Amino acid sequence: MSEPKEIEFEYSRLVVPFGPIHPALKEPVHFKVTVRGEEILDVDLVLGHAHRGIELLAQERNILQNLYLTERICGICSHTHTTCYAQAIEEVKGIQIPERAAYLRALIFELERVHSHLLLLGVMAYEIGYDTLFMQIWNMREAVLDLFEEVTGNRVHHSMNVIGGVRWDLTPVMALRVSRVADGVEDAQRRIRTAFMDRTVKKRLVGVGVMSRADARASCLVGPTARASGLTMDVRKDDPYAAYSELKDDYSVVVSDGMDAMARVDVRVRELAESVNIIRAILGRLPPGEIRLKESPMRAVKVPEGEAVSRVEAPRGELIYYLRTDGNEGLRRLKVRTPSQANFAGIRQMMVGGELADVPVILASIDPCMSCTNRLTVVDEGAGRQMNVGLDELRRRRASTS
Amino acid sequence: MPGIVERSRKKSPWLFHINTGSCNGCDIEIMASLAPRYDVERLGCVLVGSPKHADVLLVTGPVTRQMYPRLMNVYRQVPEPKAVVVVGSCATSGDVYAGSHVIEGPVDVNIPVDVYVVGCPPRPEAILKGVAEAVQKKFGG
Numbered sequence: 001m002s003e004p005k006e007i008e009f010e011y012s013r014l015v016v017p018f019g020p021i022h023p024a025l026k027e028p029v030h031f032k033v034t035v036r037g038e039e040i041l042d043v044d045l046v047l048g049h050a051h052r053g054i055e056l057l058a059q060e061r062n063i064l065q066n067l068y069l070t071e072r073i074c075g076i077c078s079h080t081h082t083t084c085y086a087q088a089i090e091e092v093k094g095i096q097i098p099e100r101a102a103y104l105r106a107l108i109f110e111l112e113r114v115h116s117h118l119l120l121l122g123v124m125a126y127e128i129g130y131d132t133l134f135m136q137i138w139n140m141r142e143a144v145l146d147l148f149e150e151v152t153g154n155r156v157h158h159s160m161n162v163i164g165g166v167r168w169d170l171t172p173v174m175a176l177r178v179s180r181v182a183d184g185v186e187d188a189q190r191r192i193r194t195a196f197m198d199r200t201v202k203k204r205l206v207g208v209g210v211m212s213r214a215d216a217r218a219s220c221l222v223g224p225t226a227r228a229s230g231l232t233m234d235v236r237k238d239d240p241y242a243a244y245s246e247l248k249d250d251y252s253v254v255v256s257d258g259m260d261a262m263a264r265v266d267v268r269v270r271e272l273a274e275s276v277n278i279i280r281a282i283l284g285r286l287p288p289g290e291i292r293l294k295e296s297p298m299r300a301v302k303v304p305e306g307e308a309v310s311r312v313e314a315p316r317g318e319l320i321y322y323l324r325t326d327g328n329e330g331l332r333r334l335k336v337r338t339p340s341q342a343n344f345a346g347i348r349q350m351m352v353g354g355e356l357a358d359v360p361v362i363l364a365s366i367d368p369c370m371s372c373t374n375r376l377t378v379v380d381e382g383a384g385r386q387m388n389v390g391l392d393e394l395r396r397r398r399a400s401t402s
Numbered sequence: 403m404p405g406i407v408e409r410s411r412k413k414s415p416w417l418f419h420i421n422t423g424s425c426n427g428c429d430i431e432i433m434a435s436l437a438p439r440y441d442v443e444r445l446g447c448v449l450v451g452s453p454k455h456a457d458v459l460l461v462t463g464p465v466t467r468q469m470y471p472r473l474m475n476v477y478r479q480v481p482e483p484k485a486v487v488v489v490g491s492c493a494t495s496g497d498v499y500a501g502s503h504v505i506e507g508p509v510d511v512n513i514p515v516d517v518y519v520v521g522c523p524p525r526p527e528a529i530l531k532g533v534a535e536a537v538q539k540k541f542g543g
Contacts, residue, residue: 020468020469020472021420021472021476027421027426027429028421028422028423028468028469028472048468049423049466049468049469049472050421050423050424050463050466050468050469051423051466051467051468051504052423052464052466052499052502052504052505053499053502053503053504053505054499054502056502056503057498057499057501057502060501068498069498072425072427072492072497072498072499072522073425074425074426075424075425075426075427075428075429075430075523076426076430078425078427119430122437135437135438136438138433138434138437138438138439139437139438139439141434141437142434142437142438142439145434155431155523155525156427156430156431156522156523157427157522157523369426
């Protein structure tokens with residue numbers, strides 16, 4: 001902070017609060033966007049509105065209960081969280097899941113990626129005012145949700161994973177349906193790609209929220225957001241889990257050098273096609289056999305003392321779990337680093353210099369998941385006070401930013 | 403025209419959705435009920451951007467400490483008569499988050515609730531039924 005005397009008062013400078021309850025946000029998060037006219041000068045982020053204390057709750061419950069708790073970290077990538085958690089527990093226990101279970105985990109994983117990417121692309125279309133495309137994409141997404149319901153029994157929280165395998169098997173009839181939906185997704189992917197190539201759509205997305213390759217690396221971005229800035233990184237390739245080590249020749253990592261919102265959309269659209277490739281490969285090569293280890297729940301919670309780190313490629317990027325068991329059916333510590341948490345590091349870089357109207361577009365382009373992110377933030381008891389954006393706030397802001 | 407406000411409220415309830423720290427599951431199902439498969443707009447429901455325009459308040463999430471003052475604020479802003487529909491198990495009872503040190507919920511501890519839609523998350527059909535029941539109960543539709 002410089003000398004108070006040197007402050008130049010800019011009366012045109014304004015802090016625009018976004019959220020936590022705002023029509024453009026479906027989840028609670030609070031942005032303070034400082035603007036001069038339409039130009040964004042600074043962005044500040046207040047998290048913690050959805051902080052539910054899950055990491056602490058996990059320490060009070062046993063290992064099986066935590067499977068359901070971690071599933072409810074996020075409603076979009078629930079299978080991702082349970083897979084990551086189950087992998088860590090399996091590593092501590094030193095058990096190997098059956099091959100068929102690994103393939104089924106990967107299958108649900110890719111279906112979830114398809115559903116998550118379709119959801120984001122729909123939201124993106126909605127943010128730029130292309131409601132027809134939003135409706136079309138979300139209609140396609142329903143077909144994937146139907147599949148989830150048929151295979152796992154649930155539309156959103158699938159409850160597919162158990163410690164040591166998966167809960168439900170894939171019957172030949174289901175496999176046929178999955179392959180039919182995969183064809184549908186491939187077809188829809190082509191149409192979505194054409195729609196996003198439209199001149200008017202490009203005007204809203206090209207050159208918006210630019211994140212250079214060097215900045216993306218420095219900010220430790222992950223997932224499609226990093227890949228759209230030209231970084232080749234994908235946990236499925238770099239550190240294969242489930243059945244991905246056997247599927248690595250069936251797909252490629254989608255990378256784009258566009259570095260803007262358009263590139264982030266494009267990466268996701270092309271990843272849909274790669275997911276379809278993986279799904280087809282899984283259906284073609286699904287090995288026979290058991291789907292889980294035969295073990296009673298009473299024995300499943302018996303885990304020796306130990307610690308493990310597990311990581312998976314969630315639809316939004318790399319998800320890391322660290323856990324330490326206490327040798328007595330419970331956990332001593334659970335630590336979760338979600339991809340949205342990593343990607344928020346880049347949000348200021350993307351927004352500053354842009355226009356106020358681009359805020360929702362940039363925000364949607366990193367596909368933030370607040371319910372994942374907030375749970376990592378320590379709740380500041382006094383944070384309610386920060387909401388009041390009045391003269392005091394403006395004055396304080398001027399003093400601290402100049 | 404006499405009675406037009408009451409009639410509109412019955413035939414076309416406007417909804418406002420507030421997420422008080424849920425996992426997104428219910429919020430996505432609410433959004434899915436707007437998508438072509440369920441399409442609540444054909445039944446006259448509109449999701450509005452301001453609580454001051456709303457007749458029905460859809461609340462999801464277990465009410466975290468941070469969202470508690472905002473929930474009360476939004477509830478006060480919805481004009482009377484209003485109906486409150488709680489969507490999801492964690493908003494109804496706390497569900498897996500029960501016992502957490504940052505949860506001020508469930509919702510009915512803080513504000514009067516008319517209809518509970520349970521499920522983790524409930525299906526879009528259930529959400530629609532919940533809204534229809536709330537309209538019938540409060541506005542006599």
